Amino acid sequence: MEQQAQPPLRVGMVGYAFMGAAHSQGWRTAGRVFDLPRQPVLAVICGRDPAAVSAAADRYGWADTETDWRTLVARDDIDLVDICTPGDSHAEIALAALAAGKHVLCEKPLANTVEEAETMARAAETAYARDQLAMVGFNYRRVPATSLARRMIADGRLGTLRHVRVTCLQEWLVDPEFPLTWRLRREQAGSGSLGDLGAHIVDLAQYLAGERLAGVSALTETFVRERPLTDGTEGRRTGAVTVDDAALFTGRFASGALASFEATRYATGRKNALRLELNGERGSLAFDLERLNELWFHDAGQPAAEAGFRRILVTEPDHPYLDAWWPPGHGLGYEHTFVHQARDLVHAIAEGRRPEPSFADGLQMQRVLAAVEESAAKNSVHTPTSD
């Protein structure tokens, strides 16, 4: 193919924890499964601890390492900077990378504040004029089943939307002895379940609905307010949890559809129950990330005697991404979302198309989260999502 004549895409990744491992898998695998116009190269991995970053490079297969992201960003043998750090450093790194002429992939949430996100979106817009692309990593859009859901909704299979309900239920904070990690401190994580899980479900809801939330009414809670410290800081044994443990909110879409959201880390027994259901005048769709190869569809046009939610096993060649994978019935896993993300971003770069979700999408999401926090602080009063 002529496309293959394009140069490889040299990736520099910052961060090597959970997201770093997942992104590595994505970059390493995308070109082995899909026909890509540019071949991703795992060029440089960057982290502050020299020994740890070197071990990560060996493990994940990166050719080189850096210990300062400023150096990474400045290298001219890097085409794209992939940001897998906690949210408090996203803005600084992304702005520097865009300024240095790189494409950027930034893990969600885009930033910890609306202000940072605004700056980033503006910088992305400016960079786009210079053919640099910037994308936020809402990987759950790229589960084949959610992509299929989006396609069906765009095709009008649900008709006028009435309801969107989404939860993301996890359980890892149920134990009050679970320690106070960075994810439980506002200064690093920005928020708790809201930014971590809520961001995913709001993004998915808006992506699938094909429209934006107009306003929200919210409730947040921190059930366990003190947790053991792991680092013995200042001789104290426990420290304050400064983020939300759970966030519940309802909302209205621009079209008038109603939405409800719940993000929690206290749903005992639920590992990653990102569940969604959309009801429209012509049909309904339902999905559960714990069974990610399935999409449930109810077609309101079926005769009543034969109607029902049907379980679509999303492993057919006609399904999104699936023509490149295995035969029907041979399911994919969580990490494939990162392979698909890498694939889509490479195509966007090769074609100069603005990738989705863009930094502007990331900013809008941030505004929704801010409205959630504002409503929660104001007795749940319905709070418009400023645009």
Place this chain on the structure above:
Amino acid sequence: MEQQAQPPLRVGMVGYAFMGAAHSQGWRTAGRVFDLPRQPVLAVICGRDPAAVSAAADRYGWADTETDWRTLVARDDIDLVDICTPGDSHAEIALAALAAGKHVLCEKPLANTVEEAETMARAAETAYARDQLAMVGFNYRRVPATSLARRMIADGRLGTLRHVRVTCLQEWLVDPEFPLTWRLRREQAGSGSLGDLGAHIVDLAQYLAGERLAGVSALTETFVRERPLTDGTEGRRTGAVTVDDAALFTGRFASGALASFEATRYATGRKNALRLELNGERGSLAFDLERLNELWFHDAGQPAAEAGFRRILVTEPDHPYLDAWWPPGHGLGYEHTFVHQARDLVHAIAEGRRPEPSFADGLQMQRVLAAVEESAAKNSVHTPTSD
């Protein structure tokens, strides 16, 4: 058994539509399945249309008929008045029946307004001093699976509660050509999905949690505001829908647990998805009325490698109500809740115990619904549930 020496319990029922049929089934069957201290007798059925009420008596097996509930209430060969009419007549009938010395079973919701419900609760309290009992018909407490859930929670199997989420999803209004029935008019029905479905899920949530909602934040919507008239009233072709189509609300329990509720008649493909899940520090429970013989339980005390939600098929002799029914694996249906309701009420009467849910419980429920409507009218602001 000596208990059998007690006199039969002569029932007079007002109303013979859906609820009348279901209650008839309950009264007719309870004594055939359970050992009851007093045998229910289907004595008198009452309705305004003489031909229709006579046909209903034949069909459902009632010995006699009346066409005026005042006459029924005045008969001295009736021990209990069972009210199966729309909500706008509950108060008047119940007050008269209590005044006439009868026991009363009143379908939910107790009344259409808090004021009516207050009067009814006071009358019930006064009557209780005269050994008359009054009960509200929240039949979903008496599904064996929900009864089992209550028992397990009372036994401490969930520990400190963190989350309660309940929905009741139906679809019968999705079609905008569905006609304007009494259930869509405020003057008769009081409210829409809120009083019809929301009352059930709030009752179940409070019953299972063993505690009350302290406040709510709500959103209601009427998606289709005009619907075809069926009766050609005043020559018009359509009339205004004056109740809510859907109600979403979040809330806080007294203990601090968070709750979310959704009642809708626009959930395409969902027939009667009354789904609930409770998460506590020690475990979780989940239920779906569309699979009413199952209760799902997660025990947080299980070793992680073997942990999971287990599907309890609630058909064992050790399960509530089940020792009187069929062998394990032979499930029950919807109407059995009315058999169990009849059974429990007969026992309460024979033993002089206040039945649950009482009129006071019905009143408290009404206050929750009123708080929901108030919050919805005030931009979703968190609204305390007055006690």
Place this chain on the structure above:
Amino acid sequence: MEQQAQPPLRVGMVGYAFMGAAHSQGWRTAGRVFDLPRQPVLAVICGRDPAAVSAAADRYGWADTETDWRTLVARDDIDLVDICTPGDSHAEIALAALAAGKHVLCEKPLANTVEEAETMARAAETAYARDQLAMVGFNYRRVPATSLARRMIADGRLGTLRHVRVTCLQEWLVDPEFPLTWRLRREQAGSGSLGDLGAHIVDLAQYLAGERLAGVSALTETFVRERPLTDGTEGRRTGAVTVDDAALFTGRFASGALASFEATRYATGRKNALRLELNGERGSLAFDLERLNELWFHDAGQPAAEAGFRRILVTEPDHPYLDAWWPPGHGLGYEHTFVHQARDLVHAIAEGRRPEPSFADGLQMQRVLAAVEESAAKNSVHTPTSD
């Protein structure tokens, strides 16, 4: 309705254990739910123990009692004899009842031997010429979901059948200390899981397929060969289990479709997992009695990207039997099969139609079971089902 002018149908029932309770429920309820041309009357219940039969009459609502079935059969105020005894007495009672001019409903299996069944089928044929009807009680045909499955198959929704697989998995013999009841003795029960559960699944398979098994290859096993006696017979502590604990067999239908069957009482954790699946060129159907309000249908004509097994909640007015019951989503239970059986038999009697399944069907089933036993005894060799 003119039909109501027909006289009531006076039922005399022999036996009052599990099946007696279930049949009582059927007779009592059928006329309260369905429009019936003749109203069933619970006239006489019969059992050998006078105190027990009298208690059963009170409990289940029978007007009169007998302690000798011969007397019952001779009574001229009885129109139909309903046989709910163990299999070893079916032939004698049924033959006497038919000779006495009664209609007969006989619990499955029709008899304990092919010879008895042949005699019974001949007698039924003769009686039919005298307008007497005889029916076998394969109640699982009358679950709305299985009735719907039959209707869909008859409508050609599956096309040419390829596979039929059916299991009936129970667990009540897993414990080796479970005592030696009559169901474990060949002289009374005829066979073990084969006649009890296997009869059901072979009947359902043939009923749904609309054709008969041509031959079978079988394996049977008795895992626990000695069990505790309950009655202290002859001073012994244990007695021999003389029936099969489990029966597995494969077979071929006349059309060439393949079938597999498993009946067992050793499936730990399975309460009554009567599961079936049929695969045809145009579609597939699946059912599980533990979720009896659901039927799963796969339509091979759907576009691949949207295809899947759909869960039909069989509670719609368009579904078999359902127009007389509750609104959509309000499920039925096990006992409703007996209500439907009563309904269908009353209609057949009123219209002089041969009821299904007939005694001839019961005989053919017996021949299949005999072929299973023969094959099992002959090293599983494929054994034709004689006709």
Place this chain on the structure above:
Amino acid sequence: MEQQAQPPLRVGMVGYAFMGAAHSQGWRTAGRVFDLPRQPVLAVICGRDPAAVSAAADRYGWADTETDWRTLVARDDIDLVDICTPGDSHAEIALAALAAGKHVLCEKPLANTVEEAETMARAAETAYARDQLAMVGFNYRRVPATSLARRMIADGRLGTLRHVRVTCLQEWLVDPEFPLTWRLRREQAGSGSLGDLGAHIVDLAQYLAGERLAGVSALTETFVRERPLTDGTEGRRTGAVTVDDAALFTGRFASGALASFEATRYATGRKNALRLELNGERGSLAFDLERLNELWFHDAGQPAAEAGFRRILVTEPDHPYLDAWWPPGHGLGYEHTFVHQARDLVHAIAEGRRPEPSFADGLQMQRVLAAVEESAAKNSVHTPTSD
């Protein structure tokens, strides 16, 4: 780690179709996820068509190519030969590779005949004395859920086994116009669904049970006997299907447990329903490959009122293979079985342990399949599995 001092493991792979792609993914990924004592190197890929093998090398990331497996086998820069060709060439390649001093991984089934398999097993035994390992690729043993099942059974969680039932249901031959590929010709494929799917389910059943089948009784069928040719051979339009379309068999394990098997390509709507259930005196396990991240467990020791099959989401660090992957609730897919296979084989080689399943296991499997074919040819008579 010191282990890393061991040399890399240079792999030469023959074949590059479906299995070749899957094995490539396994070799490429294993060392990126797991700590391996030797790092796999994708050294040489081999296929007859030079252009195609070169494209495959590029796509899957192999360093070099060969077009003759004899040359590959002779190369001294290869440590292991991975055979991903159709069954008719397995024996020849594997024997040559073992003779050339290589370790061998051979896709299942081991061979197309018992004779070939015997020769291979003997050669593997001889080679083992020279520290060469030989393994058969039954990858479904390495789904975390099936590995967990094996661990639980080995730990005695099921107690004495009573039942093992396994199916592998696919649908890709339902359409009679599907063409006559090599998988439908005996000379290449050896058998049809039996060798392709049946081999998997018999292997899994024996692996999980921890014991071998003593004998089988079988039925096979070819529903569609002529299919369109794709290559226009000899001017004919259709050719004969010379393998089975479906195979059903029952069997007995050495311990007396009963087993049933079904392998078919005509199960309309089933994509890859490899379903298994094992019932033992102490518990039961169930699994469905279409939901491969779940294992269902029933513990017979639970109190009856709380007992039920529990859904274990097999994504915990305590589960097999999972400590190296993602956090709980982030599921794996089909291809991960090949990553795990590569991991386990590398460990076995590094430690000189005989890998499982060995060629001897592959031979025993072949004997089971031969017994199935023999029984099917002899009227389903029970046929011992020679050892």
